[in-house]
Amino acid sequence: MHILVLGAAGMVGRKFLERLADDGHLGGKAIRHASLHDVVMPAAPAGAAFTVSLSASDLSAAGEAAKLVAGRPDLIVHLAAIVSGEAEADFDKGYRINLDGTRDLFEAVRAVADGYCPRLVFTSSIAVFGAPFHDRIGDEFHLTPLTSYGTQKAIGELLLADYSRRGIFDGIGIRLPTVCVRPGKPNKAASGFFSNIIREPLAGLEAVLPVSDDVRHWHASPRSAVNFLIHAATMNLAAVGPRRNLSMPGLSCTVAEQIAALERIAGKTVTARIRRVPDPVIQGIVAGWPRNFDPARALALGFRSETSFDDIIRVHIDDELGGSFVS
Amino acid sequence: MHILVLGAAGMVGRKFLERLADDGHLGGKAIRHASLHDVVMPAAPAGAAFTVSLSASDLSAAGEAAKLVAGRPDLIVHLAAIVSGEAEADFDKGYRINLDGTRDLFEAVRAVADGYCPRLVFTSSIAVFGAPFHDRIGDEFHLTPLTSYGTQKAIGELLLADYSRRGIFDGIGIRLPTVCVRPGKPNKAASGFFSNIIREPLAGLEAVLPVSDDVRHWHASPRSAVNFLIHAATMNLAAVGPRRNLSMPGLSCTVAEQIAALERIAGKTVTARIRRVPDPVIQGIVAGWPRNFDPARALALGFRSETSFDDIIRVHIDDELGGSFVS
Numbered sequence: 328m329h330i331l332v333l334g335a336a337g338m339v340g341r342k343f344l345e346r347l348a349d350d351g352h353l354g355g356k357a358i359r360h361a362s363l364h365d366v367v368m369p370a371a372p373a374g375a376a377f378t379v380s381l382s383a384s385d386l387s388a389a390g391e392a393a394k395l396v397a398g399r400p401d402l403i404v405h406l407a408a409i410v411s412g413e414a415e416a417d418f419d420k421g422y423r424i425n426l427d428g429t430r431d432l433f434e435a436v437r438a439v440a441d442g443y444c445p446r447l448v449f450t451s452s453i454a455v456f457g458a459p460f461h462d463r464i465g466d467e468f469h470l471t472p473l474t475s476y477g478t479q480k481a482i483g484e485l486l487l488a489d490y491s492r493r494g495i496f497d498g499i500g501i502r503l504p505t506v507c508v509r510p511g512k513p514n515k516a517a518s519g520f521f522s523n524i525i526r527e528p529l530a531g532l533e534a535v536l537p538v539s540d541d542v543r544h545w546h547a548s549p550r551s552a553v554n555f556l557i558h559a560a561t562m563n564l565a566a567v568g569p570r571r572n573l574s575m576p577g578l579s580c581t582v583a584e585q586i587a588a589l590e591r592i593a594g595k596t597v598t599a600r601i602r603r604v605p606d607p608v609i610q611g612i613v614a615g616w617p618r619n620f621d622p623a624r625a626l627a628l629g630f631r632s633e634t635s636f637d638d639i640i641r642v643h644i645d646d647e648l649g650g651s652f653v654s
Numbered sequence: 655m656h657i658l659v660l661g662a663a664g665m666v667g668r669k670f671l672e673r674l675a676d677d678g679h680l681g682g683k684a685i686r687h688a689s690l691h692d693v694v695m696p697a698a699p700a701g702a703a704f705t706v707s708l709s710a711s712d713l714s715a716a717g718e719a720a721k722l723v724a725g726r727p728d729l730i731v732h733l734a735a736i737v738s739g740e741a742e743a744d745f746d747k748g749y750r751i752n753l754d755g756t757r758d759l760f761e762a763v764r765a766v767a768d769g770y771c772p773r774l775v776f777t778s779s780i781a782v783f784g785a786p787f788h789d790r791i792g793d794e795f796h797l798t799p800l801t802s803y804g805t806q807k808a809i810g811e812l813l814l815a816d817y818s819r820r821g822i823f824d825g826i827g828i829r830l831p832t833v834c835v836r837p838g839k840p841n842k843a844a845s846g847f848f849s850n851i852i853r854e855p856l857a858g859l860e861a862v863l864p865v866s867d868d869v870r871h872w873h874a875s876p877r878s879a880v881n882f883l884i885h886a887a888t889m890n891l892a893a894v895g896p897r898r899n900l901s902m903p904g905l906s907c908t909v910a911e912q913i914a915a916l917e918r919i920a921g922k923t924v925t926a927r928i929r930r931v932p933d934p935v936i937q938g939i940v941a942g943w944p945r946n947f948d949p950a951r952a953l954a955l956g957f958r959s960e961t962s963f964d965d966i967i968r969v970h971i972d973d974e975l976g977g978s979f980v981s
Contacts, residue, residue, distance in 0.1 A: 418820070466796075467796050469793075469795060469797065470796065472815075473896060475816055478812050482813075485808050485809055486809075488805070489799070493745070493802070569784065569800060570798050
């Protein structure tokens with residue numbers, strides 16, 4: 328099979344491709360070729376038995392989406408997006424990439440016609456939801472995003488469902504929890520501290536916690552995010568029906584529970600590296616975010632994630648730190 | 655004040671303008687000028703004390719939206735849309751007018767800048783909802799449209815909320831119930847029979863009922879639709895908060911209850927003009943439609959509609975038939 332990955336240079340894209348290279352197949356079908364695209368040049372995964380083509384361009388530029396689907400990929404994984412902070416700071420860029428780019432991609436698939444109907448996996452986000460919430464957000468709760476990024480993702484979901492209903496592609500949208508523990512350096516994302524307070528102490532470094540310990544949030548590991556993509560790419564979509572967008576399972580816990588899990592796994596010396604520096608701006612942003620979900624449909628359809636924050640930390644130590652940490 | 659009405663040649667647009675001409679003011683402010691636009695040339699309301707300008711064009715054509723908002727209207731009422739059946743039959747036209755046209759309008763307001771922030775009233779539809787439903791659709795139920803028209807309206811709602819949050823305009827979206835009794839001739843809309851079975855018998859003519867008597871639906875009169883627009887145009891939106899799209903109040907009743915109300919008001923001779931001719935296609939379409947709502951937020955914010963189908967019939971007899979009917 329031929330797979331097209333948009334946003335292939337991002338963290339989830341890279342991990343998805345590494346997994347495909349390791350497995351060599353997807354849902355029992357041998358992978359023949361992967362086309363990787365991003366706004367910066369993506370890298371081919373190491374050790375892949377399939378051929379790889381790489382390209383970098385602006386997805387929303389005229390003709391770009393058509394070029395990408397011209398090879399009639401069997402599976403399109405659309406991870407490309409301007410992130411929340413940038414989409415909020417640059418109104419035009421966010422709408423151009425996240426809305427127009429997505430629509431251009433969908434239209435390019437439609438233009439191929441001639442019986443072409445690929446599987447299309449779209450990564451949405453819990454940012455499609457906006458406070459106030461019930462204790463757990465159910466599968467029938469309305470989408471009232473409080474950011475332009477969340478608005479653009481919610482519009483992508485609506486387009487995905489309509490294009491799927493029309494038989495233009497066989498689409499599924501998956502709302503990812505906050506991916507934690509995110510590897511790499513601390514970044515300026517308002518959600519960064521959820522990962523920073525685990526990753527940095529395990530590396531022997533200090534991390535800043537800008538919110539109070541009772542803040543609750545919704546997490547899944549990078550490994551689970553890849554598992555969601557693989558399940559979405561291979562599952563029988565007939566069981567999904569016309570409601571093509573699903574909140575993925577995750578783990579709801581407080582910052583205090585994150586820190587308690589870290590202490591169980593790595594000890595007090597490690598958790599002592601967390602420094603509490605309250606930041607009212609970040610506290611305000613985080614107050615509008617989802618805290619907990621009841622992802623009944625996704626669970627019934629076979630999506631799975633971690634069931635304890637201990638497991639999320641162990642995934643990080645196994646996948647990123649080679650099994651050890653700085654005690 | 656200066657009012658711009660898009661879709662001014664449609665039934666609701668015409669009735670809204672007749673009401674403005676009668677009242678001469680809106681929310682206590684004198685109306686100075688009304689700019690009326692549609693894809694076909696709209697007509698000026700009779701007896702208006704304000705000046706009127708008329709124009710006809712394709713809202714989605716380059717530069718059209720900018721021309722319309724160049725006069726910096728204080729209120730924009732956006733009723734223009736390709737209707738459900740046509741948006742389903744012509745994919746490109748539906749997206750071009752209902753999505754791109756709406757976005758062009760919103761962008762044109764944004765481009766004026768310079769402190770310009772008009773009230774913008776957007777008419778959405780109960781077509782943003784798709785079965786299966788609970789018995790009553792609450793204000794927090796998700797939008798899963800089953801038509802391209804419903805998808806385009808739902809996207810318009812998301813854009814409206816984001817542009818309002820950004821301070822580009824002060825927007826409110828109102829989801830109209832099926833407007834009943836719709837004046838004029840029977841049309842080919844699948845929902846037409848809800849009005850036909852009242853309007854035609856009252857005019858001494860036969861009407862066809864294509865569904866069973868136990869079909870339940872959600873109605874409001876044309877007079878209520880105009881009242882919704884006026885309230886949306888004049889209410890204090892600070893009380894609405896970021897969730898700018900509201901299901902309007904309406905009346906839920908079965909076809910049997912519609913016919914019983916007609917018999918109470920007009921007698922058995924009139925209801926005998928309804929002929930039952932089951933149509934499986936229409937039955938199938940109607941099965942996916944909303945039947946009942948719990949529009950708690952709209953009620954709390956002061957929107958009002960009829961509370962019996964008898965009242966809906968009386969509005970038709972008063973407003974369209976000069977108080978009498980063919981018994």
